[in-house]
Amino acid sequence: MTKIPLKAAAMLLVCAALAVAQQQTLVLRDGRRITGEVTPTEEGYRVKMEFGEMTYPHDEVVEVISTLSPGDEYQRRLTQIDQSDPNALADLGEWAIGKNLSDLARENFEKALEIDPDHQKAQLLLRQVELLEKSIPGAEPPAGAEESAEEQAQISADWLIGPDDINRIRLEELAPRDNVRMEFRGDVLERFVQMMRDQAEFRENPRFDRIFYRWPAVQKVMYMLPHIERTNPSMKDDIRVLGDPRTLAEFRRRVWPVISAGCASAGCHGGAEPAGGLKLFNVRRWGENVDYTNFVILDGLEVKGENPRLLDRANVEDSLLLQYGLPADQAKFRHPTPLLRPMYTSRNAPGYRLIRNWISSLKGPAHPNYRLEYKPPLGMKLQFGTSALPQAPPQAQPPTEP
Numbered sequence: 261m262t263k264i265p266l267k268a269a270a271m272l273l274v275c276a277a278l279a280v281a282q283q284q285t286l287v288l289r290d291g292r293r294i295t296g297e298v299t300p301t302e303e304g305y306r307v308k309m310e311f312g313e314m315t316y317p318h319d320e321v322v323e324v325i326s327t328l329s330p331g332d333e334y335q336r337r338l339t340q341i342d343q344s345d346p347n348a349l350a351d352l353g354e355w356a357i358g359k360n361l362s363d364l365a366r367e368n369f370e371k372a373l374e375i376d377p378d379h380q381k382a383q384l385l386l387r388q389v390e391l392l393e394k395s396i397p398g399a400e401p402p403a404g405a406e407e408s409a410e411e412q413a414q415i416s417a418d419w420l421i422g423p424d425d426i427n428r429i430r431l432e433e434l435a436p437r438d439n440v441r442m443e444f445r446g447d448v449l450e451r452f453v454q455m456m457r458d459q460a461e462f463r464e465n466p467r468f469d470r471i472f473y474r475w476p477a478v479q480k481v482m483y484m485l486p487h488i489e490r491t492n493p494s495m496k497d498d499i500r501v502l503g504d505p506r507t508l509a510e511f512r513r514r515v516w517p518v519i520s521a522g523c524a525s526a527g528c529h530g531g532a533e534p535a536g537g538l539k540l541f542n543v544r545r546w547g548e549n550v551d552y553t554n555f556v557i558l559d560g561l562e563v564k565g566e567n568p569r570l571l572d573r574a575n576v577e578d579s580l581l582l583q584y585g586l587p588a589d590q591a592k593f594r595h596p597t598p599l600l601r602p603m604y605t606s607r608n609a610p611g612y613r614l615i616r617n618w619i620s621s622l623k624g625p626a627h628p629n630y631r632l633e634y635k636p637p638l639g640m641k642l643q644f645g646t647s648a649l650p651q652a653p654p655q656a657q658p659p660t661e662p
Contacts, residue, residue, distance in 0.1 A: 286316055287323040311477065330359035346372035350382045357513065362389050381610045388517040419637040420549040421556055429552060430501035432628035433508055434481060440503035442477035448498035452484055455491060493631065507621050512551045515618050518611040522585060522603035534638045536596060556634060560642030567593050573624030582616055
């Protein structure tokens with residue numbers, strides 16, 4: 261991306277009447293980034309977005325960034341790297357994944373592996389691309405997934421998390437800098453404003469409701485959540501998050517592929533039976549309900565032993581998802597059964613660092629109250645904070661699809 265100095269951007273105001281909107285990003289003093297069709301005006305910068313238009317005064321804008329198309333930006337970056345360096349190729353491929361340029365990403369990883377067949381990062385990221393392509397209708401499953409899918413028992417829709425619970429997770433993991441679309445059902449905004457009439461901001465500033473209504477959707481929600489939690493938690497269900505917050509997008513796009521190739525493989529916790537009390541759904545039937553089910557199971561499963569958490573938000577390095585994947589001589593908590601092939605070669609392995617950093621990015625150390633209705637199958641017990649989720653009734657055998 262090309263940065264436009266503020267003085268140069270301000271000069272555009274001389275010709276404001278002739279200004280043409282461009283796809284750009286405003287960097288604001290409070291850290292927010294606003295992307296849309298930006299037109300300089302005498303009042304500031306008018307930004308046209310999906311949900312409407314907003315104008316930001318000049319003194320609130322720190323920087324204006326001109327945005328190239330992902331394809332053009334890829335070509336620009338490609339010319340600036342050493343294409344004989346597998347590390348540079350893998351890094352560019354990782355960037356391309358984030359821009360939904362999976363074909364270009366695959367090319368980079370394959371080139372990197374031609375140069376260095378043992379390049380761990382390229383191997384890992386190529387697996388991610390293959391799993392992303394698995395979600396495309398009619399696409400063939402990636403290499404290594406066929407055996408897992410065949411050995412996997414057919415699963416009932418009741419075993420997977422539903423859309424309302426997915427929304428509850430997204431809402432609680434939402435962060436101020438997330439850029440996702442929101443939907444406010446019914447009159448939830450109006451009800452919230454009426455509920456807050458006696459609170460400080462509204463009481464001290466009669467115009468605060470107008471200020472609140474002008475905020476971007478995510479900013480509104482981040483302000484609403486703590487107040488609703490204390491007074492009327494059920495109001496949260498009228499706030500719909502229409503995309504994945506960053507931490508959950510990271511899980512689906514980068515973290516799950518590492519797990520699916522390791523402890524979620526057919527020979528481990530991805531088989532028909534819950535090995536060691538843990539069952540993960542590493543199946544060809546791809547979708548957000550499968551991804552979120554795996555997230556919830558990893559996040560909440562009760563584990564017997566010295567550390568009961570697969571994802572330990574308070575002590576990230578103690579997370580069993582990390583410790584159990586290390587060689588026995590490097591692990592603080594050893595896997596209950598000897599591993600033929602550990603998930604990570606060491607704490608410096610790309611997969612280990614990726615998952616460690618992702619766990620660190622989750623809300624915590626106290627776990628959010630998801631208020632889930634999900635009932636985990638196959639005897640698994642999930643525990644979030646101090647409240648356990650109900651178990652699904654036991655079934656004699658996995659159901660089959662009609």
